[in-house]
Amino acid sequence: MLADLYATLLPNGWVTYAAGGALIGLGTVFVYSLTGISVGASTFLESTLSYVSDRPRFAQYRASRDWRVVFSLGIVLGAAAWAFTFGDGPWLTDVQPWRLALGGILVGVGTRLGKGCTSGHGVCGVGSGSKTSVVNVATFLAVAIGVAQLVAAIGVSP
Amino acid sequence: MVAKDHEAHPLFLPAVFVGGLVFGVGLAVSEMARPEVVLDFLQFEDFGLLLVMGGAATITAGAYAVIGHLRDSAPLTGRAYERRLKSFDRNVLLGGTVFGVGWGLSGICPGAAYASLGIGNVTILWAIGGMFAGAYLQGWLRDVVTGDGSPAAAAEVSD
Numbered sequence: 001m002l003a004d005l006y007a008t009l010l011p012n013g014w015v016t017y018a019a020g021g022a023l024i025g026l027g028t029v030f031v032y033s034l035t036g037i038s039v040g041a042s043t044f045l046e047s048t049l050s051y052v053s054d055r056p057r058f059a060q061y062r063a064s065r066d067w068r069v070v071f072s073l074g075i076v077l078g079a080a081a082w083a084f085t086f087g088d089g090p091w092l093t094d095v096q097p098w099r100l101a102l103g104g105i106l107v108g109v110g111t112r113l114g115k116g117c118t119s120g121h122g123v124c125g126v127g128s129g130s131k132t133s134v135v136n137v138a139t140f141l142a143v144a145i146g147v148a149q150l151v152a153a154i155g156v157s158p
Numbered sequence: 159m160v161a162k163d164h165e166a167h168p169l170f171l172p173a174v175f176v177g178g179l180v181f182g183v184g185l186a187v188s189e190m191a192r193p194e195v196v197l198d199f200l201q202f203e204d205f206g207l208l209l210v211m212g213g214a215a216t217i218t219a220g221a222y223a224v225i226g227h228l229r230d231s232a233p234l235t236g237r238a239y240e241r242r243l244k245s246f247d248r249n250v251l252l253g254g255t256v257f258g259v260g261w262g263l264s265g266i267c268p269g270a271a272y273a274s275l276g277i278g279n280v281t282i283l284w285a286i287g288g289m290f291a292g293a294y295l296q297g298w299l300r301d302v303v304t305g306d307g308s309p310a311a312a313a314e315v316s317d
Contacts, residue, residue, distance in 0.1 A: 009204075009205045010204065010205060010206060010209075011203070011204055012189075012204055012206060014206070014209055016187055016188060016189060016206070017188055017189070017206035017207070017209035017210050017213070018209050018210075018213050019184075019187050019188070020184045020185065020186070020187035020188020020189065020190065020210055020213075021184065021188055021209055021210035021211065021212065021213025021214045021217075022184070022213050022214070022217060023180055023181070023183050023184030023187060023188075024181055024184035024185060024188065024210065024213075024214040025184075025213060025214040025215070025216070025217030025218050025221075026180055026184070026217060027177045027178065027179070027180035027181030027182075027183075027184060028177070028181065028214065028217075028218050028221075029217060029218060029221040029225075030173070030176060030177040030180060031173065031174055031177035031178075032218075032221060032222070032225065032232075032239075033221065033225050033232070034169075034173045034177075034232060034233060034234045034235075035165070035170065035173060035174065035232050035234050035235045035237065036231065036232035036235055036237030036238060036239050036240070037174075037232075037235070037237070038240075038241075038242035039174075039177065039178075039181070041267070041268040041269030041272065042267075042268040042269075042289075042293075044268070044272075045268065045289050045290055045292075045293035046293050046297060048290075049290065049293060049294055049297065053294070053297075055297050055298065055301050056301055057297035057298075057300050057301045058297055066171070067165070067170070067171060067174045070171050070174050070175050070178065071174050071175070071177065071178040071181075072178065072272050073175070073178065074174070074175045074176065074177065074178015074179040074180075074181065074182055075178045075179075075181055075182035075185065075269060075272040075273050075276065076182060076272050076273065076275055076276035077178075077179060077182065077276060078178060078179035078180060078181060078182025078183040078184075078185075078186070078273070078276070079182040079183065079185055079186035079191055079272075079273035079274070079275075079276035079277050080182075080276035080277060080278070081179070081182075081183065081276075082182075082183045082186040082187060083186055083276065083277040083278065087186055087187075087277070089278075090277055090278025090279070091192075091277065091278070091279060092278075092279055092280070092281050093192065093193050093194065093274070093279055093281050093282060094194065095193045095194065095197070095264065095265055095266075095281075097281065097284045099263050099264050099265075100193070100264050100266065100281065100282065100284035100285040100288065101284040101285065101287065101288040102260075102263060102264070102288065103259075103260040103261065103262075103263035103264020103265070103266065103285060103288065104260065104264060104266070104271075104284065104285035104286065104287065104288020104289045104291070104292065105260065105288040105289070105291050105292040105295070106256050106257065106259050106260025106263065106288075106292060107257055107260035107261060107264065107266070107267060107268065107285070107288070107289050107292060108260075108288060108289035108290060108291060108292020108293040108294075108295070108296065109253075109256050109257075109260075109292040109293070109295055109296045110253045110254065110255070110256030110257025110258070110259070110260055110292075111253065111257050111267075111268060111289075111293075112253070112292075112293050112296040112297070113249050113252060113253030113256060113296055114249060114250050114251075114252065114253020114254045114256070114257055115244045115249070115250060115253065116244065117257065117267050117268050117269070118211065118261075118267040118268075118269065118270070119181075119267075119268070119269045120242070121244075122211050122214075122215065123211070123214045123215050123218050124218060124222075124242040125242050125243075125244065126211075126215040126218075126219070127214075127215045127216075127217075127218030127219040127221075127222050127242075128218075128219070128222055128241035128242040128243060129219070129241070130241065130242060130243045130244060131246065132243070132244045132245065132246040132250055133242070133244065135246065135250060135251070135254070136250050136251075136253070136254040137254075138254075139250075139251055139254030139255055139258060140254040140255070140257045140258035140261060141258070142258065143254070143255050143257075143258025143259055143262060144200050144258040144259070144261040144262035145200050145202075145262065146258075146262065147200075147258065147259050147261075147262025147263055148197055148200030148201055148262040148263075148265070149200070149201055150262075151262065151263060152197075152201055158194065
């Protein structure tokens with residue numbers, strides 16, 4: 001019965017998830033221990049816009065924009081290094097472009113308005129015991145679950 | 159607190175890069191770069207995402223609790239070891255809600271999107287383009303509607 005429950009909750013096992021989560025944590029801790037910086041992936045969006053836009057909202061990130069590019073480049077190349085060696089190689093998502101584009105716009109607005117995303121709030125903020133981050137994560141998890149189930153229920157797939 | 163982010167130490171950018179590499183490997187190994195896997199979680203078909211976020215947050219929590227007691231400041235920057243604490247206001251709820259709609263619709267978040275691109279999933283550029291457009295739209299709205307370009311408003315840097 002426990003085996004049934006396990007197969008229901010984790011049909012693809014736990015190893016890849018736990019190992020991946022541990023590495024995400026280790027990457028975060030590596031930067032924090034050497035620099036004191038709590039990394040987050042979504043500020044890169046605004047800090048990078050400061051290269052091409054003079055808006056004051058983006059200009060505040062000029063001081064950090066270079067290392068944020070370097071960190072994001074590390075994410076891209078780290079994922080590539082895994083995929084093309086031990087991983088499954090390249091693949092393309094089947095999720096429809098309109099879902100990615102519209103969802104992406106809302107992710108861009110929401111993460112910037114809400115002061116962080118799955119890494120800034122979800123990993124560093126929750127790891128810091130920040131109530132603000134716990135509330136933000138609970139909010140986006142609950143809303144995302146509702147939206148994903150609704151979208152599936154009205155027959156949008158993939 | 160506004161810290162000097164243009165760090166002069168020659169190992170600063172290499173350290174950030176290595177951290178990013180490990181972070182990116184983690185996103186690839188954990189399958190979070192695959193929107194389908196995130197959508198499976200949101201539809202209660204595979205709860206692996208909880209292990210990923212929980213595992214990463216647990217390791218981070220342990221390090222954040224310990225490192226500050228071992229050293230006064232970070233070796234490459236001289237920064238104090240501070241926790242990541244943001245002030246709470248209604249934007250935290252509003253932003254979380256908008257992010258949740260986008261994440262539930264697309265199955266992708268910023269870090270996972272960069273990793274997905276590295277894996278060769280060029281289709282994810284739709285999402286990354288959307289994220290930049292959304293970030294610009296939000297910045298434009300803040301500047302134009304609220305005139306929020308003041309140093310005071312810019313004091314709290316977010317991730």
